[in-house]
Amino acid sequence: MISAQALHNVVPLPESAQPLLKVRDLTKLYGPDKGCQGVNFELYPGEVLGIVGESGSGKSTLLSLLSGRCPPDRGGIDYRGKDGQVLDLYSASEAQRRTLLRTEWGFVEQSPRDGLRMGVSAGANIGERLMAQGVRNYQELRAAGIDWLTQVEIDPLRIDDLPRTFSGGMQQRLQIARNLVSSPRLVFMDEPTGGLDVSVQARLLDLLRALVRELDLAVVIVTHDLAVARLLADRLIVMRRSRVVETGLTDQILDDPQHPYSQLLVSSVLQP
Amino acid sequence: MNAYQHVHSQPKPQRDEAYNFAYLDEQTKRMIRRALLKAVAIPGYQVPFGGREMPLPYGWGTGGMQLTAAILGAEDVLKVIDQGADDTTNAVSIRRFFARTAGVETTERTPEATVIQTRHRIPETPLSADQILVYQVPIPEPLRFIEPLETETRTMHALNDYGVMHVKLYEDIATFGHIATSYAYPVMVDERYVMDPSPIPKFDNPKLDMSPALMLFGAGREKRLYAVPPFTKVVSLDFEDHPFQIQSWEHNCAICGSHDSYLDELILDDAGTQSFVCSDTDYCAQRVIQQQEAGQ
Numbered sequence A: 001m002i003s004a005q006a007l008h009n010v011v012p013l014p015e016s017a018q019p020l021l022k023v024r025d026l027t028k029l030y031g032p033d034k035g036c037q038g039v040n041f042e043l044y045p046g047e048v049l050g051i052v053g054e055s056g057s058g059k060s061t062l063l064s065l066l067s068g069r070c071p072p073d074r075g076g077i078d079y080r081g082k083d084g085q086v087l088d089l090y091s092a093s094e095a096q097r098r099t100l101l102r103t104e105w106g107f108v109e110q111s112p113r114d115g116l117r118m119g120v121s122a123g124a125n126i127g128e129r130l131m132a133q134g135v136r137n138y139q140e141l142r143a144a145g146i147d148w149l150t151q152v153e154i155d156p157l158r159i160d161d162l163p164r165t166f167s168g169g170m171q172q173r174l175q176i177a178r179n180l181v182s183s184p185r186l187v188f189m190d191e192p193t194g195g196l197d198v199s200v201q202a203r204l205l206d207l208l209r210a211l212v213r214e215l216d217l218a219v220v221i222v223t224h225d226l227a228v229a230r231l232l233a234d235r236l237i238v239m240r241r242s243r244v245v246e247t248g249l250t251d252q253i254l255d256d257p258q259h260p261y262s263q264l265l266v267s268s269v270l271q272p
Numbered sequence B: 001m002n003a004y005q006h007v008h009s010q011p012k013p014q015r016d017e018a019y020n021f022a023y024l025d026e027q028t029k030r031m032i033r034r035a036l037l038k039a040v041a042i043p044g045y046q047v048p049f050g051g052r053e054m055p056l057p058y059g060w061g062t063g064g065m066q067l068t069a070a071i072l073g074a075e076d077v078l079k080v081i082d083q084g085a086d087d088t089t090n091a092v093s094i095r096r097f098f099a100r101t102a103g104v105e106t107t108e109r110t111p112e113a114t115v116i117q118t119r120h121r122i123p124e125t126p127l128s129a130d131q132i133l134v135y136q137v138p139i140p141e142p143l144r145f146i147e148p149l150e151t152e153t154r155t156m157h158a159l160n161d162y163g164v165m166h167v168k169l170y171e172d173i174a175t176f177g178h179i180a181t182s183y184a185y186p187v188m189v190d191e192r193y194v195m196d197p198s199p200i201p202k203f204d205n206p207k208l209d210m211s212p213a214l215m216l217f218g219a220g221r222e223k224r225l226y227a228v229p230p231f232t233k234v235v236s237l238d239f240e241d242h243p244f245q246i247q248s249w250e251h252n253c254a255i256c257g258s259h260d261s262y263l264d265e266l267i268l269d270d271a272g273t274q275s276f277v278c279s280d281t282d283y284c285a286q287r288v289i290q291q292q293e294a295g296q
Helices: A004-010 A059-066 A094-102 A122-132 A138-151 A156-160 A168-180 A198-215 A226-232 A250-255 A260-267 B026-041 B062-071 B089-101 B150-158 B163-176 B202-208 B281-295
Strands: A021-031 A034-043 A048-053 A074-080 A086-088 A105-108 A186-190 A218-222 A235-240 A243-249 B077-082 B115-119 B132-136 B187-189 B193-195 B214-219 B224-228 B234-236 B263-267 B274-278
Touching (some): A034 A059, A034 A235, A048 A226, A138 B163, A235 A250, B026 B062, B062 B132, B202 B234
Parallel strands (some): A186 A218
Antiparallel strands (some): B214 B224, B263 B274
16 A cells, blocks of 8 residues: 555656647648648657658658757747746747757767768867857866767777767767767757667667666657667657657557557568 | 168159049949948958959958058058068059059058058057058958858857857867967957957957057958957957967067067078068068167
């Protein structure tokens, strides 16, 4: 028998009980059923949301809408900031959106070449967000660089090397470090393991899972790889032809898919 | 090294009537003046203007010449310097150009000039409130080294998004142990716009701060102009633990003995014998004259 006191203890804190991101009827169409339409969901602090679906189903469009990169045709996004203020993303000014993107948010691109500054050293890549936030102490930036290289399992001695001398997996880890240095609350990832070989993928996923738990990050991750989704995501959104066809807990969807398309998707995974 | 001529100012030359006053047509000069007014109103902001073809190649000072042409009056006294010197090709030909097309008086003496067009230096002699300094600028955009898109750099300026400026200084310290950028050192103008002060040595950066003279910058190829009005705060970017520092030399000038001016290194023979002389030829010559007068 559970006492009333014990019940009271398991009630989550008001902070985590309120959604971080509220998405209302988000729509952006490039043509009939091309793009994404009518997307509604809520994302809570510390939650990992996977978006899965075939190529052209609107996953990436949805991600760019969510991350403030292109304005929607219809609908809106409410983001609850660190200070508890709710910001309507697309009625906010561009300055506010940019500040958000380089402080409380992060974006991990599919190709590290898009997310990194290839012409400057690893240390400068990691320090850029801090400098943009007004850190003007070289030693502090240096220490942050070494700390984050260690956290993403890159040899700190390589802090002054250019990213192009790094392997693909290292570049991707550097990109993750560059995004996490400002301790964001929400990170968007677009196929972060695409283009990496399987063993490197596994290590990167391990690292990501550890960091997400440790830093209590909320993540929206786009992937077409159901194994990645299984490993990282708490909840899944299945998309097809610009529409969300099924949402639910990851295990629920992968083990007992309801929608015919989800069933097809799950059954078409190759078993080695 | 220069041999100083005792003729300070040339007599007023004859204007070539085949050209409009100061070469450019009146409409063009008006357009540039309007852009200049805007630039003065927004210190450090790059104003686009309809740059014209000038009868010399880009990179030789076409931007500076268009600005000079726009502000020059018949009573002005013009000085042109190139790397501090009055007697190098660029300086001599631009000076002769305006002597011919505008018929204005020219000089090598800094205090006598009302308009000074310069490439890569600010004169050592302090400027006064009735003087205008016109800079020739190759690349006006301080963010260009890291951001190739013009639309993006303009947005970054508009939104005060200047974090990347320190990325370059960080790289310097990481590579060389100190901030090795020694010319075109980025500055913050009036606590708002980051500006490229044109390729002047960072030795000259402190002279931009609270200068009584109006400073105009013209980039001919990029068709941008910007300005630092008199008595405007200009701060060089730096880190707390690596503060901004100007160059210093162990040597004195071999001609005038100056120890606090910007020195050029000259290699005199194949054995590598060096000599250091002032880069500002007028400043150096004036000191020599003062020393001679004191000695007599």
